[in-house]
Amino acid sequence: MILAGGYSNEREISLITANSVIKELKKYKKYNVLMSEPDGNFIKKMRKFNPNLVLNLLHGRYGEDGYIQSILESEKVRYTHSGVLSSSIAIDKEISKKIFIKNGILTPPYLKFSYKKNTNFADLKNKINKRLKFPVVLKPLNEGSSVGVYITSKNKFISNLHKLEKFKEILIEKYIPGREIQAAILGKKKLGIIELKPKRKFYDYKAKYDASAKTKHIIPVDISIKNFHRVNSIAMKAHKLLRCRGVSRSDFRFYKNKFYLLELNTQPGMTSLSLVPEIARHQNISFIELIEEIMKDASINK
Ligand SMILES: Nc1ncnc2c1ncn2[C@@H]1O[C@H](COP(=O)(O)OP(=O)(O)O)[C@@H](O)[C@H]1O
Ligand SMILES: [Mg+2]
Known part of the structure; x- marks a missing residue:
């Protein structure tokens, strides 16, 4: 059974990955393949199909972060790729x-930044100048596929910082050429x-x-x-x-x-x-x- 799609920003990529894998598996007649989204019905479907293996082709949150892995563990089904702990870390x-x-x-030096109402941006820029130097890379803590990654100069720093506000916390990393x-x-x-x-x-x-x-x-x-x-x-x-x-x-x-x-x-x-x-x-x-x-x-x- 193949798990693909899912709820992360990388849903489309997971579906493309699954299509190429299914096409390949179908060339060899030995596999009986069922593809499923990790949706509300998947446990029911999985119990009925009773696969001897789940091929996890999900990316990003809920698929690559230990969530789906813990469901598969509790269903006592064999699954591919990393387990709960490795995935979450x-x-x-x-x-x-x-x-x-x-x-x-x-690994590039970094600061963790939490969005708060009263951030002193002048202080933050000084801290970056001292510890990292501009340009810096802004990135969410747990996305993939470069979603939300911004390489930014000092001039555009504040406006780029605001673009990631929905993530609540991000990493500000030293840019490595x-x-x-x-x-x-x-x-x-x-x-x-x-x-x-x-x-x-x-x-x-x-x-x-x-x-x-x-x-x-x-x-x-x-x-x-x-x-x-x-x-x-x-x-x-x-x-x-x-x-x-x-x-x-x-x-x-x-x-x-x-x-x-x-x-x-x-x-x-x-x-x-x-x-x-x-x-x-x-x-x-x-x-x-x-x-x-x-x-x-x-x-x-x-
Ligand atoms: N510190 C950095 N210095 C230079 N480029 C970076 C840095 N961090 C990220 N990048 C660029 O952004 C891309 C995506 O960053 P990465 O940390 O791999 O996150 P993702 O999970 O989105 O792939 C990298 O492949 C690289 O091109
Ligand atoms: Mg990467």
Whole structure:
């Protein structure tokens, strides 16, 4: 049984991922596939279908953050990707950063900002000047797909800050220039890395999912062997620290010979423009093999 769609900002991406996965599974006659939204009826449907595995293809809140995982745990059904704890920690960009920092993984310095009625913006700007320096990146604590991410200069800071007010709390991160590199882990294997060169200002929603935005995907990445191993090892360390299962993708900035871990994704996309399938393909792992590896590494709940 496949779970897809859901209630997050990344609903559309999850449906595209599910379509490409279902198309692939259908080529091989051995799977009896039922797709479901994680809606009010899904538990009933799941009990009736009695799947031997749930392939979780949800992204973002309620699908990637431990909520759906805890329902699947209590239904005693096997499911793919990370479990309750890993998912809830990884989706929280602040808590996961704290774990990375504590364990010697470099991540951009940040401040947490809570929206209040009487914020002293002059003080805030001073604090940023001292601790981070402009430009900075504003981002929600638990969104994905670059939703709500703003790179901002000092001039536009206040107006951009207001745009994220609905999130109540956000991260203000130091902007790290340099290159955008992502690393995938599959089970116990370091799958490899890919570099993204967006034509847009940064790797935003459009650069990620719209082919007309013409983001360049570079693989193999032009990097020294030492740095190749370094970044793969950081991704593996982060994967293990958060106790991830199945596949994960860690997003890095590479600047002045240092890798800064931005975040770890426990439910990376599997659309035709997605990076994990592309990294796998480069390792001669076909799409079906990738899906089957993810399914093999599912929880053992029965
Ligand atoms: N500190 C930063 N410095 C430079 N670019 C950043 C920084 N944080 C985010 N970005 C840009 O925004 C994109 C999305 O940020 P990320 O933290 O990965 O959140 P999301 O969960 O939305 O993918 C990154 O891929 C990168 O291009
Ligand atoms: Mg990201």
